Amino acid sequence: MKLSLLAGVLISICFCWAAALGSEDRNDGLRLASLLPRAGDVEGWVPEGEASSAEGEDLYLLINGGAEIYREYGFKEAVFQTYGTANGKSINLEIYEMENETAAYGMYTYKTGEEGTFIGVGHDGWFESYYLNFWKGNFLVTVVGLGTDTTTFSGVEDVARAVDKKLKFEPKKPRITSYLPKENLRVNGVTYLKGNLALSNQYFFDENNIFGLKEGVIGRYDRYSVFIFQYSDQNESAKWYGSARNHLEHSPRFNGFLSRDAEFEISDTKNNRLSVKHYREWILIILGIDNLDTDRIFGLLEVELSQSTKDE
């Protein structure tokens, strides 16, 4: 009798636990979809058709080969919805739930260019030509206007604001971005990197990951760009510096190799000069025209790195 009672209690507990897990899963699914503005949330704009969504690898079904770069940064789930007006205007809303805020920020910097305007939506809301991106917490939001009229552009902003209102996070950017000297850094001129795919889409060194890149940042300045690649320790950075030096010295894409101490220089086929330096647990690169004062720029970078790591 006692045993059957115990068994009953255990079964009940199991049921409750399973039900709780199930509801948690459903809520997880609903959380992302619940960020989508509903009819009435944005004046003049209503959802058109069913929302599309994808988890993990299924992102391929939604955005085809565009999924790979999301994978590199760390992707969890996405939901897409089209909105329309009574007079036939359309907007596409894409919400990506990334693995963490670093991934969301990284994809944001990857997806945005320099030709745009900051608008006060989410973190770093940036409007370019016909589309807007912002990130908040581990979410990346993209709103695309399928037209170039003022109604569509206003709708893009309004839909973005409606999503933004539902997200409550404080911005927290990867520490490596703070190592870039601020002076003359271009507006929205930072790209955070999590792997060679993102790097190759910014600057093509080699199809192989010759820098063993796992984390890095690119800062764009008026006459040059700065790359900072971070490693776990000085031995690892030295290993990858050697690898990159060896590859680039013999690469048909580059010429004019010069080497001194922990530094080498090389030119690409578009007459850009690259200066590459091994400094503690980092590899530093300056990409620009030939007559740059690279010693001064490396000096500035080293001061920033020393100061920032001292603060840590």
Next chain:
Amino acid sequence: MSKEITRRDFIKASAAIGIGSVLGSSLIPRITFGEEVVDIGVVKGENHLENTKRAVELLGGMKKFVPKNAKVAILANVQSSNPGTFTKPEIVRAAIQMCKQAGAGEIACISWLGEKYWKNTGLKDVVDSEDVVLAITDLKDESLFEPVSVSKGISLKEARIMKSLNDYDVLIDMPITKDHSGNKFTGTLKNLMGLNSPKSNRTFHKENWETDIDSIRHMEQCIADLNTVIHPDLCIVDATEFIITNGPFGPGKLHKPLKVIAGTDRVAIDSYCAALWGLNPKDIIAINKAHEHEIGEMDLTKMNVKEVEV
């Protein structure tokens, strides 16, 4: 299990896909325009409909590719409705009108992407107003795709191609050229993944969703391999306005060469298109692999590219 295909079956099947299918690339006849042999026709200007027609006229006109009463399949890119990511409606409309004028018996836009995609891109309006067929294959029904052995395949040994393709005599490959975050470029070669089942296409991406260079090489080799068993009779590429960042889905930065490109050599056309936004075709793995398969010519100095600006 693969369906075994004998040479006779292969030629028969290829003949159903298109005339070019049974010919090696070196055997594909060059196209004459008057006295001139034209390999790639390019027309630049704002009027996409007229320029598409002019580009095909540079090759000798649609009658060169579409015999009277032929059944024509058109493969456009409708994956995304973001600007600069899908084949523009007026370019597809021009192709349809040219096929009609050439005396085509039936014209269909074929796809495994649902009607929603066609509506969102405005291409459904073209299909309806031109009164042609929108032949959609249910992507979830694998029985609608047939296994095709890829005898020259290095990474792809078996493709799974839409069965309905066998219903047509002529295939026109109509991509928009654009950026691709994985392999930097997409054009005529990659567009043919739109005939292969999504399940098979997934195998182009290595397991565990890796993004390293081996995975990208594998995907690019698969694309080149797929192109050894599907041979479009004509390619018309939308290079009027397309994304050069955040591809292939977008949104991204738009580049506007305002060009429509027509030809039969996929490797040459893709090489030409890659150069439109400063890419070196030698850096595009699929173009190299397709060239190695002798699908076409990478060296544009060996091709007669006729460009007209309107």
